[in-house]
Each structure stands twice: as structure tokens, then as C-alpha cells.
Amino acid sequence: MRLMVIGAHAGDAEVTCGGIIAKYSKRDRAIIVHMTLGEKGHFKLSAEEYGLQKRSEAEKAAKILGAEVVFLPYKDAELPTDSEVKFRLCDLIREHKPDVLVTHWKGSIHRDHRSTYLNVRDAVFYAALPAVKREKSPFRVKALYYAENWEDPYGFKPQVYVDISEEFEVWREAASVYAFARGETGFPYIEYYTCLFRLRGIESGFKYAQAFMVPEAQRKVRMKELP
Numbered sequence: 001m002r003l004m005v006i007g008a009h010a011g012d013a014e015v016t017c018g019g020i021i022a023k024y025s026k027r028d029r030a031i032i033v034h035m036t037l038g039e040k041g042h043f044k045l046s047a048e049e050y051g052l053q054k055r056s057e058a059e060k061a062a063k064i065l066g067a068e069v070v071f072l073p074y075k076d077a078e079l080p081t082d083s084e085v086k087f088r089l090c091d092l093i094r095e096h097k098p099d100v101l102v103t104h105w106k107g108s109i110h111r112d113h114r115s116t117y118l119n120v121r122d123a124v125f126y127a128a129l130p131a132v133k134r135e136k137s138p139f140r141v142k143a144l145y146y147a148e149n150w151e152d153p154y155g156f157k158p159q160v161y162v163d164i165s166e167e168f169e170v171w172r173e174a175a176s177v178y179a180f181a182r183g184e185t186g187f188p189y190i191e192y193y194t195c196l197f198r199l200r201g202i203e204s205g206f207k208y209a210q211a212f213m214v215p216e217a218q219r220k221v222r223m224k225e226l227p
Contacts, residue, residue: 003030004098005147006089006120008112009038009076010058011178015189016147017102018065018171019164019197019210024100025066031096032062033070033089035116040076041185047076057178064174068096079115087134089123094136105146105213107154117146145212148200150192158211161204164197168208171197 003024007013013032014021024030037058039051055071062069070092074080093101101124106117121144126132128140148158164171172190175181181189200209 001099002028002097004033004093004096004101005030006033006035006101006103006116008035008079008104008110008116009041010034010036010054010071011038011061011175011180012104012113012149013102013147014058014061014065014171014178015175015181015193016149017210018061018174019167019208020102020162021065021067022167022170022174023162023164029096030065030067031070031098032058032065032067033072033092034058035072035079035085035119036074036076036112037071038076038180041180043185053179061174061177064170064177077112079112079119081115081118085115085119086122086126089119090126090132091134091136093123093127093141094134094139097139099142100145101141101143102145102147102212104149105152105156107156108149108152109154110151113149113152120144143218144215146214148196148211148213150187150196156213158200158203159214160212161200161206161209162212163201163204163206163208164210165201165207168197 005013021030037051037054039047042050103120104113104116197208200211
């Protein structure tokens with residue numbers, strides 16, 4: 001079973017989903033897609049300097065998690081929601097053929113997160129349509145999930161819990177590669193998500209767990225752990 005996680009900024013996927021990325025990379029393949037580098041998020045470094053740093057951090061984190069990494073060329077805080085982006089993602093889905101895809105929930109305080117949600121939603125639809133003629137043949141993602149992210153809280157309800165107890169330390173190592181996750185830009189990401197994953201573990205009977213939300217249509221047929 002192949003996993004693809006699409007994040008708005010380098011670090012989003014690893015911090016929120018590093019546990020399942022490590023889990024899937026052991027089973028088959030895991031692909032991390034960064035829509036932007038998140039290069040404008042540092043108070044002292046220029047966007048160019050921070051972009052180079054984030055790209056290096058993303059490559060190191062992916063290696064620790066055992067994942068492949070794809071960088072798209074969009075700019076932080078300027079991610080468009082349009083056909084060009086959607087068809088680029090459609091092509092990636094058809095190329096890598098993920099059985100499971102995880103991305104941002106729409107109820108976010110961050111514009112790039114909301115744009116990622118919209119672009120991914122349509123890209124998954126386009127990728128499955130035979131009438132959409134692209135270089136690669138059509139492919140249908142079996143399951144779409146939304147990651148739990150402190151910046152995407154509005155309307156998010158945890159519905160699927162995945163045990164990441166065995167992968168927790170790998171997640172922590174990968175997340176720690178990122179300066180922002182260590183708290184350099186102000187928010188204590190690693191501390192926050194360590195507590196969150198422990199809380200979700202308590203709720204679900206695991207030591208550590210990551211929680212996900214399911215699209216409405218999918219909710220009617222799937223209320224269990226990710227495939």
C-alpha cells in the first residue's frame with residue numbers, strides 16, 4: 001500500500017504525519033509532496049536563505065522517514081488554487097499511484113493550507129477520470145484523509161486513529177531536523193505534537209497515535225484504521 005502526503009509547506013507533512021509516513025515506508029512506499037518550501041516563515045533569514053535551509057531539512061527528514069520527496073515550485077503565502085496546480089498534482093498521483101493520500105483539512109487559519117485542500121480535492125478527482133487525458137493513465141486513490149494540524153482546527157473532528165507507538169521516535173528524529181519544529185520561529189511544534197499524539201493514543205488505547213478526519217462520502221463506508 002502506497003502513501004502520499006501533500007503538505008502546503010516543507011515540514012507540514014513530517015510534523016503532522018511522520019508516524020504514518022515511517023509506517024508506510026516500511027510496508028511499501030511513502031511519498032512526501034511539498035507545495036512550497038515555507039520559505040517566508042523565518043524572522044531573521046531571507047526567503048532565499050530560509051528556502052535553501054528548508055529544502056535541505058526536508059531532504060534529511062525524508063531520508064530518516066524512509067520516504068521519497070517531491071518539491072513543487074510554488075511560493076510560500078502565494079500558493080494558487082487553479083487548474084495548473086490541480087493538473088500538476090493529478091500527474092503526480094497518476095505517476096506514483098498512492099493507495100492512500102493525506103493532506104490538509106480546509107478549516108485552516110492559513111491560506112496555503114486551504115489552497116492545498118482545494119487543489120488536492122480536485123486533483124484526486126481528475127486523476128481518476130479516464131476523460132482527463134494526460135501523459136499517465138488514470139488512477140483512483142482508494143482513500144483520502146485529512147491530517148490533524150494545529151493551524152487547521154475549524155471543524156476538524158478526529159475519526160480515524162493510527163497507532164504510531166513503534167514509529168514515534170523516528171517521527172521525533174525527523175521532525176527535529178526542522179529548525180521551526182524545534183521552536184526557532186516561536187511555536188514549540190515538537191512539544192505540542194508529542195502531547196497531542198500521546199492524547200490521541202490515550203483516547204484510542206495506544207501509547208501514541210495520529211488522528212485523521214475522513215471526507216463525508218468516504219465516511220459512510222470506512223471508519224477504521226488507514227488501509
